[in-house]
Amino acid sequence: MKLSVNTFVSLDGVMQGPGGPEEDTTGGFTRGGWVIPHFDEDFGRIVDEEWFAHADAVLLGRSTFEMMRTYWSAYPNQDELVARVLNTYPKYLVSTTLTDEQAAWGPTTVLRDDIVEQVRALKERPGRELQVHGSWQLAQTLHNAGLVDVYRLLVFPVVVGNGKRLFDDTTRPSAFRTVSRGTTAAGATHLVLEPAEFTRGDLGIVDGEAVITEVPV
Known part of the structure; x- marks a missing residue:
């Protein structure tokens, strides 16, 4: 299986608490719900048809797992694609604190150690x-281990200012190949990216001509 990371992100890279003020208040975060003003029909279509429609299994961190379980297990239309995937497809939960009983939500397997090797x-x-949704710390761990095959990002036209970021100063450098891109009616940008080797260059003038040279990493 390919490993994909699917998430909402602000222009300044924040992915914390997109869906509501109380979704994730870790670290005193008070700006949750920043995605909601940008909801439209395109948003739902992308999440259904271009994200969850490709899933055969789901991999989640503990906080995202508990938030999703609370919402989607009680969702009124259990036949909708996202509800069906999350409630009935195989799920893998990364947690050192939850027991199997506490992690009960359909077919769920708890991964407690050697996470990188277990995901491999x-x-x-x-x-x-195998799809990661949200799960900030897990997404960073998998990126740094070189295990992510594709990123699907909905980038919203908002600057949040602080919060958990998809990429931060601990992130392994990477370039990306843009597989596809598009925009929603409300102004969000949908990107599908594949990681590539990080490279650098330099722009200089040689004999009166602009020359681009490669710089060793």
Whole structure:
């Protein structure tokens, strides 16, 4: 299976608490709900048809797991795609604190140690995608281990200012190949990116001509 990271992100890279003021207040975060003013029909179509429609299994961190379980297990239309995937597809939860009983939500397996190697082994299984949704710390760990095959980002036209970021100063450098891009009616940008080798260059003038040279990393 491919490993994909699917998430909402602000212009300044924040992914914390997009769906509501109380969704994730870790660290005193008070700006939750920044996605809601930008909801439109395109948003729902992208999340359904271009994200969850590719899933065969879901991989979540503890906080995102508990938030999603509370919402989607009580969702009124259990036949909708996102509800069906999250409630009935295989899920893998990264947690050192929850017991199997506490993690009960459909077919859920708790991963407690050697996370990178366990995820590496899951990727060897047949299937389309093992999908990470939200799960800030897990997404960073998997990126730094070189395990992410594709990023699907909805980038919203808002600067949040502080909060958990998809990439920060601990992130392993990477370039990306843009597989596809588009915009929603409300102004969000949908990006599908594949990681590539980080490279650098320099722009100079040689014999009166602008010359681009590669700089060793």
